[in-house]
Amino acid sequence: MKDTKEILEVCSEFFNTKNIKEIKEITTGNINETYVIKFEDCKYILQLLNSHVYYSPIGVMNNTRLILDHLRKKCIYEGKNPHRTVLNFIKNRYNQDLAIVNNEYWRCCEFIDDAYSLNREISINEFYEIGKAVGNFQVLLSDFTPNVLDDSIRHFHDTRYRFERFKEVVELDKFNRVKECLPEICFIFQRQSKFDIITSKLEKGIIPKRVTHNDTKASNILLDNEKQRYLCLIDLDTVMQGSLLYDYGDALRYGASVCSEEETDISKIDINLDLFKSFTKGFLEELRPSDNPKDITKEEISLLCDGFWIITIELGMRFLHDYLDGDKYFRKDEKRIKHNLERARNQLQLVLKLEESFEKMKIIINDLLDELDYPKYYKIG
Ligand code: GN1
Ligand code: MG
Numbered sequence: 001m002k003d004t005k006e007i008l009e010v011c012s013e014f015f016n017t018k019n020i021k022e023i024k025e026i027t028t029g030n031i032n033e034t035y036v037i038k039f040e041d042c043k044y045i046l047q048l049l050n051s052h053v054y055y056s057p058i059g060v061m062n063n064t065r066l067i068l069d070h071l072r073k074k075c076i077y078e079g080k081n082p083h084r085t086v087l088n089f090i091k092n093r094y095n096q097d098l099a100i101v102n103n104e105y106w107r108c109c110e111f112i113d114d115a116y117s118l119n120r121e122i123s124i125n126e127f128y129e130i131g132k133a134v135g136n137f138q139v140l141l142s143d144f145t146p147n148v149l150d151d152s153i154r155h156f157h158d159t160r161y162r163f164e165r166f167k168e169v170v171e172l173d174k175f176n177r178v179k180e181c182l183p184e185i186c187f188i189f190q191r192q193s194k195f196d197i198i199t200s201k202l203e204k205g206i207i208p209k210r211v212t213h214n215d216t217k218a219s220n221i222l223l224d225n226e227k228q229r230y231l232c233l234i235d236l237d238t239v240m241q242g243s244l245l246y247d248y249g250d251a252l253r254y255g256a257s258v259c260s261e262e263e264t265d266i267s268k269i270d271i272n273l274d275l276f277k278s279f280t281k282g283f284l285e286e287l288r289p290s291d292n293p294k295d296i297t298k299e300e301i302s303l304l305c306d307g308f309w310i311i312t313i314e315l316g317m318r319f320l321h322d323y324l325d326g327d328k329y330f331r332k333d334e335k336r337i338k339h340n341l342e343r344a345r346n347q348l349q350l351v352l353k354l355e356e357s358f359e360k361m362k363i364i365i366n367d368l369l370d371e372l373d374y375p376k377y378y379k380i381g
Contacts, residue, residue, distance in 0.1 A: 001025050002033065002048075010046065010106045011037060013092040013099035028119060028219050029235070030330045036111060043111035044090070048104055053329065054237065057105035059150040061097045064089070064236045066148065067141070067211070071232075074140050084112055084224070085232050114225045117234070118218040120260045124278045126218075126228060127255050131282025133221050133230035134213070134247050139286055141211040142294040146241040149211065156214055156238060157246045159195040159314045163188070166317050169324045177324050181341060187348050188317050195313075197306050198243055207299050212242035217254035217261075244300060245307030252279060253312045257350050264342045266349040271357050277364050280304070284365075284372055301369070302380050305361045309354055316347030 004023060011017050015037070022038040026045075033048040049057040064087075072086045082088070088110040092099040099106045118126060155161040170178055170185055178185065201207045213220075213233055220235040254261060256276045259269050289295040322329045323340035332339040354361075362380050369378050 006102075007035060007046070010048075010099060010101045013094075013101065013106070014044070014046075014090065014108050015039075028117075032237070037108075043113065044108050045111050046106060046108045048106050049098075049237070051105060054152055056150065056152070057098060060152045060237050061089075061107060063149045063152060063239055065097060067144070067236055067239050070144050071140055083110065084115070087112075087232065087234060087236070112222055112231065115222040115231055116225060117220065117222050118255075122218055122255050122275065124274055126223060127275050128278040128282040129223060129228065129230045130218055130221050130251060130255060131279035131284075132286050133233060133282075134216050134251050134279075135283040135286025136230070137213060137233050137247070138210065138244050138296075142292070144211050146209050146211045149240050151240050152238055153240075156240065157242055157311070157314065158199050159310055159317075160199060162314060162317060162321070163192055163195050166321045169321055173324065175324065175326050177341075181320060181324065181344075184316075184320055184341075184344055184348055187351075188313070188320070191313060191351075194306075195310070198245055198303065198310055201299065201303070202243055207243055207245070207297065207303065208294075209241045210244050211239060212244060212247050214238035214240060214242055214246055214250070216247045216251040218251065219254075221251075243307070244296070245303055246311055248280075248283060248304055249307035249309070249311035251283075252276060252308045253315065253347070253350065255279060256308075259346070261343060261346055263346055266345050269346060269349040269353060271350070271353050273357065273360060273364065276357075276361060277368070280365060281368050281372075284368055284374070288372055289374065289378075298378050301365070301374075301378050304365055305354075305358055308361075309351065309358075312347055312354060313351045316344050316351060319344035319347060 007023055008017050011020060019039055020037060021040060024036045026034040026036060031050045031053050035046045037044045037046050049060060051057055054060050068086055072082050075082050075085045089097055090108050090110065091097060097107060166188065202209055213236065215235055215238045216233065221233055222231040223229065224231055256271055256279060257269060258272050263269060287296045319330065319340045323344060327340055330340060366379050
């Protein structure tokens with residue numbers, strides 16, 4: 001957390017600081033620093049972009065602006081309130097999206113009131129709504145050309161590439177931590193042959209490259225307080241070209257586990273198949289094919305469970321990588337030396353559980369395809 005004086009200096013780029021009533025930090029994100037700035041009648045979100053993670057904060061904001069302009073146009077067309085269903089960034093006094101203060105990049109957007117996002121305890125109906133939100137994001141961006149977007153983080157969901165880097169940190173063992181993580185390292189190595197299951201198909205054009213959010217955990221999706229319906233996806237920093245399987249998988253990784261990703265007692269970790277079903281139902285309902293060349297494809301449907309698997313093992317590997325590399329990437333509790341190792345163990349246990357549930361999940365998907373009147377050839381064999 002920055003001290004108040006520093007925050008006020010940044011605020012002065014956007015506001016008359018004399019009118020600020022309160023400044024509060026939000027600590028749920030693992031990457032950026034986020035603050036709520038309260039005035040008498042309105043609130044804003046002020047965010048410091050992590051320039052260790054994003055090599056080009058300007059590129060991130062360019063992507064964000066392009067995406068938001070597209071989404072705003074669609075939502076206005078549909079008669080939806082663009083102040084609730086799209087993020088609205090405000091410019092600083094010099095009419096710039098980013099304020100650069102002491103070489104750090106800050107941005108500011110309107111706070112969406114009467115809305116919430118979920119860190120834990122997701123109900124069946126809420127997860128169904130989240131499935132719809134993630135599916136609808138694909139629908140809204142299906143006519144946006146993905147290759148005008150920069151890669152805000154190169155190789156972000158290239159699991160094979162990440163594995164190559166992971167092998168390097170294991171080899172180097174700079175912090176002498178490998179010895180306590182051998183079972184986890186073996187677990188990852190044993191599964192390496194499957195790491196290009198999605199990237200190889202993207203490269204060969206077997207599945208399409210689409211605009212994807214890439215970080216669809218429930219805490220990045222806003223729901224309306226009163227109606228409990230989805231409003232929008234937030235945290236658009238990693239919107240890039242990718243596969244919709246990443247968005248499907250990451251949302252399930254976070255939301256279909258019976259425990260939070262911060263749970264340290266891994267014996268409690270399991271998959272809640274009712275939640276899996278409700279999310280998948282919302283997602284597939286939004287993506288119902290409509291004879292459009294951009295429709296979800298049969299190949300994508302056949303890989304849905306693999307998307308869940310790959311994103312979960314990848315994050316387990318990323319947490320473990322960070323632990324072996326001296327905790328440089330994810331924000332962690334400073335008092336917990338093994339925080340990232342514990343997070344890795346949590347994700348890898350979830351991988352084990354989901355491997356046990358693969359067949360059941362496929363049956364659920366096939367039943368939903370029938371229920372939602374998908375053409376028969378979409379069925380997973
Ligand atoms: C990070 O920024 P945040 O907290 O929404 C991370 C995601 C991980 C997530 C795990 C840019 O997301 O990839 O899935 O933590 N974002 C980045 O909680 O690395
Ligand atoms: Mg993020």
